[in-house]
Each structure stands twice: as C-alpha cells, then as structure tokens.
Amino acid sequence: xxxxxxxxxxxxxxxxxxxxxxxxxxxxxxxxxxxxxxxxxxxxxxxxxxxxxxxxxxxxxxxxxxxxxxxxxxxxxxxxxxxxxxxxxxxxxxxxxxxxxxxxxxxxxxxxxxxxxxxxxxxxxxxxxxxxxxxxxxxxxxxxxxxxxxxxxxxxxxxxxxxxxxxxxxxxxxxxxxxxxxxxxxxxxxxxxxxxxxxxxxxxxxxxxxxxxxxxxxxxxxxxxxxxxxxxxxxxxxxxxxxxxxxxxxxxxxxxxxxxxxxxxxxxxxxxxxxxxxxxxxxxxxxxxxxxxxxxxxxxxxxxxxxxxxxxxxxxxxxxxxxxxxxxxxxxxxxxxxxxx
Numbered sequence: 001x002x003x004x005x006x007x008x009x010x011x012x013x014x015x016x017x018x019x020x021x022x023x024x025x026x027x028x029x030x031x032x033x034x035x036x037x038x039x040x041x042x043x044x045x046x047x048x049x050x051x052x053x054x055x056x057x058x059x060x061x062x063x064x065x066x067x068x069x070x071x072x073x074x075x076x077x078x079x080x081x082x083x084x085x086x087x088x089x090x091x092x093x094x095x096x097x098x099x100x101x102x103x104x105x106x107x108x109x110x111x112x113x114x115x116x117x118x119x120x121x122x123x124x125x126x127x128x129x130x131x132x133x134x135x136x137x138x139x140x141x142x143x144x145x146x147x148x149x150x151x152x153x154x155x156x157x158x159x160x161x162x163x164x165x166x167x168x169x170x171x172x173x174x175x176x177x178x179x180x181x182x183x184x185x186x187x188x189x190x191x192x193x194x195x196x197x198x199x200x201x202x203x204x205x206x207x208x209x210x211x212x213x214x215x216x217x218x219x220x221x222x223x224x225x226x227x228x229x230x231x232x233x234x235x236x237x238x239x240x241x242x243x244x245x246x247x248x249x250x251x252x253x254x255x256x257x258x259x260x261x262x263x264x265x266x267x268x269x270x271x272x273x274x275x276x277x278x279x280x281x282x283x284x285x286x287x288x289x290x291x292x293x294x295x296x297x298x299x300x301x302x303x304x305x306x307x308x309x310x311x312x313x314x315x316x317x318x319x320x321x322x323x324x325x326x327x328x329x330x331x332x333x334x335x336x337x338x339x340x341x
Contacts, residue, residue: 001025001026001029001034001036001037001038001310001311001313001314001327002037002038002039002040002072002219002310002311002312002313002314003022003025003026003037003038003039003040003050003314004039004040004042004049004050004312004314004316005018005019005022005048005049005050005056006045006047006048006049006050006316006317007047007048007316007317008047008238008241008316008317009046009047010237010241010317011047011316011317013320015048018048021320022314022320023056023059023060023063024320025314025320025323025324025327026060026063026064026067027060027063027064028324028327029067029327030064030065030066030067032327032328032331033331033335034067034327034331034335035067035068035308036067036068036069036070036100036308036310037060037064037067037068037069037070038070038071038072038102038217038310039053039056039057039069039070039071039072040053040071040072040073041053041071041073041074041075042075042108042111043075043078043108043110043111043114043115044110044111044114045245047316053071053074054071054074054084054087054088054090054091057069057071057091057095057099058090058091058094060095061091061094061095061098061099062094064095064098066098067098068098068099068100069091069095069098069099069100070099070100070101070102070169070217071100071101071102071103072102072169072171072189072217072219072310073102073103073104073169073170073171073189074101074102074103074104075103075104075105075106075111076103076104076105076125076126076129076130077105077106077112077117077121077122077125077126077129078106078111078112078115078117079129081128081129081130081132081133081136081149082132082133082136082149082151082154082156084101084129084133085132085133085136085137085156086136086156088101088133088160088166089137089156089158089159089160090158092160092161092162092166093158093160093161095161096161097160097161097162097166099160099162099166100166100167100169101133101166101167101168101169102168102169102170102171102189102217103126103129103130103133103168103169103170103171104126104170104171104189105122105123105125105126105171105177106122107249107250107253107255108249108252108253109252109253121148123176123177123180124147124148125148126170126180127180127184128146128147128148128149129148129149130168130170130184130186131144131184132144132146132149132151133168134165134168136154136156137156137159137160137164137165137166138159138164138165140155141153141154141155142154142155167187167215168186168187169186169187169188169189169215169217170184170186170187170188170189171188171189171190171191172188172189172190172196172199172200173190173191173193173196173255173256174255174256175199178196178199178200178203179199179203181200182200182203182204182206182207182209182214183203183207185207185209185214186214187214187215187216187217188200188214188215188216188217189217189219190216190217190218190219191218191219191281191282192218192219192220192280192281192282192283193281193282193283194303194304196216196218197216197218197304197305197306198304200214200216201305211305215307215308216305216306216307216308217306217307217308217309217310218304218306218308218309218310219281219310219312220281220283220285220286220300220309220310220311220312221235221239221242221280221281221285221286221287221311221312221313221315222285222286222287222293222311222312222313222326222330223235223285223286223287223313223315223318223326224286224287224288224289224290224292224293224326224329224330224333224334225288225289225325225326225329226289226329227289228287228288228289228292229273231287231288231289231326232273232287232288234318234319234322234323234326235285235287235315235318236269236270236272236273236287237269237317238315238316238317238318239272239278239280239285239287239315240266240267240268240269240272241315241316241317242280242315242316243263243266243272243278243280244263244266246262246263246280247262247263247264247266248263250262250263251263266278273287283300284296286311290329290330290332290333290334293330293334294334294337297309297334297338311330313326313327313330
C-alpha cells in the first residue's frame with residue numbers, strides 16, 4: 001500500500017486528522033496481511049503531498065511489528081546523502097530491520113527551483129548520493145571526493161540492522177535512468193509500464209547481472225468494492241485530481257517524448273469511469289469488484305515481470321473509512337488468489 005498524505009481542496013480532514021487516519025491505515029495494512037507500506041515524496045504542493053518521508057517511516061515503525069516500510073521514492077538530489085544515510089539507519093533500527101530505501105532523481109520543476117538545485121545535475125547527484133549512502137552503511141573511516149560531496153574519514157554509528165544494508169531501490173521511467181540503476185545493481189521502482197521492466201532486464205543482462213536476482217516494484221491505482229459503481233464513487237474524484245496534477249507536472253518537466261501531451265483531455269468526474277483512454281502511471285486504474293481486480297492484475301502479470309505490486313488506494317480526498325473497507329476486501333478476496341500462485 002502506498003500513502004502520500006495528500007489533502008486536496010475537496011478533502012475534509014485537517015492535516016492532523018489526515019496524518020492520524022493514514023497512520024492508522026498503515027497499522028491496518030499490517031493487520032490485514034499486506035507486505036509493505038510505501039511512502040512517496042514531493043515538495044511545495046498545495047495539497048501537502050508528503051515532503052518528509054523518514055519521520056513518517058519512523059512513526060509507522062514505532063506502531064508496527066512485521067510490515068516492511070519503503071520509500072517510493074525519496075528525492076535524493078534535494079537532500080544531503082549522508083544525513084539520509086543516518087536517518088534511514090535510524091528508521092531501520094526502530095523498525096528492527098524493516099526498511100526499504102527507494103531513491104529517485106525527481107522531475108518537478110518547482111522543487112529544483114525551490115531548493116536551488118539545477119535540474120541538469122539531478123541524475124549525477126542521485127548516482128553519487130546513492131553510493132555515499134551505501135558506503136556509509138557498510139564501511140568505516142571512508143572518504144569520498146566527488147562532484148557534489150567531499151567527505152573525510154566518515155564512520156556512521158549506529159549502522160542499520162539489515163546486513164549488508166537495507167535494500168536499495170531506484171526510480172526510473174526512461175532509458176537513461178533505468179540503465180543507470182541497472183548498471184549499479186539496484187532494484188527498480190517503476191510507474192507501471194511494462195516497457196520499464198523490459199529496459200531494466202535488458203540493461204541488467206548487458207552488465208552481466210541476472211534479472212532474477214533483482215526486484216521490480218510497479219505502482220498501480222486500485223480501489224475495490226462489492227459493486228463497481230461504489231468503487232468508482234469513492235475513488236473517481238481523487239483519480240481525476242491525480243491525472244490533472246501529474247499531467248501538469250509532466251508537461252512542465254517534459255523529460256520524455258510524449259510528456260508534453262500527458263494528462264490532456266481528461267474526462268470529467270462522472271465520465272472518467274467510462275473512459276478506456278485514461279491512464280495513470282501508464283496503465284488503467286484497477287477499480288471495481290475483487291473479480292475485476294484479479295482479472296486486471298492477471299492481465300498485467302502476463303505482460304510484465306513484477307515482484308512488488310504497489311497499490312495507490314488512498315487517493316487524494318478519499319474517505320479513510322472507505323479506503324479501509326477497500327483494503328479489507330482486497331486482502332480477503334484478491335491477495336489470496338495471488339498468494340496461491
């Protein structure tokens with residue numbers, strides 16, 4: 001389950017109530033048998049899109065015992081990598097070894113402007129910063145003379161619980177970013193498209209690595225209910241809102257061919273549920289009954305390799321009680337189908 005802690009204008013909760021309810025949903029995810037709670041980061045978004053992932057991860061760690069806690073993703077070029085290494089190690093200790101650290105280069109123009117970081121440096125900053133985190137977790141007395149960081153005789157204490165270190169994931173959408181993370185041997189955080197998996201596995205093989213040794217987490221929107229219209233009633237406005245946001249952000253960034261057209265001509269709320277063209281993160285939303293969810297996920301798994309299906313169910317503005325009911329129904333009727341595979 002992925003949580004973004006977003007409060008759009010049509011949301012009814014204060015941020016205090018929103019955080020309380022979503023932290024409760026993270027606890028419920030453990031009780032219902034989900035494997036991982038994933039957190040996602042952005043900055044300067046009017047709806048409060050969660051900007052501080054590791055404090056949230058620490059709060060979840062303190063209230064849970066089994067479920068893993070991952071970042072999908074922390075925008076490393078906007079952070080000091082040594083500070084991230086220390087904070088992430090602390091979360092791993094509080095959780096007794098349940099952290100997955102996912103990192104990304106980011107893309108939103110206002111974030112780089114706000115932090116004063118040139119966008120053209122983001123890929124290099126991500127690669128250098130990830131190496132620093134890995135070395136801080138695994139080495140004593142290390143020094144580093146890089147393009148953006150100069151460190152001398154660094155020994156991080158305490159180190160993470162997991163050995164040799166917590167799993168490291170990197171986000172990738174296009175060929176360049178995916179090739180970078182494959183070359184360095186990191187797991188992939190993807191945004192749904194089978195083409196990402198194909199590029200990733202090909203790049204792993206090119207660098208002498210076995211794809212079977214590496215994990216792929218893919219993000220999909222999902223919401224289930226006993227009746228399809230009920231599922232759409234609870235999720236459609238949030239899905240429409242997300243399509244509008246990401247459309248604007250991708251168009252402003254224009255990182256990949258076609259981004260300049262992303263999110264145009266979105267059907268209005270009420271019609272989105274009947275559209276065959278709306279795609280969020282490259283794939284249609286998994287909305288409807290549990291049987292529909294099983295059918296859509298089965299189709300997806302026939303088309304791509306994915307080890308971690310990340311469900312964005314708590315869409316912006318959705319009622320927390322309705323999200324909880326969707327989580328319960330998915331856990332009761334969809335997860336067992338795939339556990340038996």
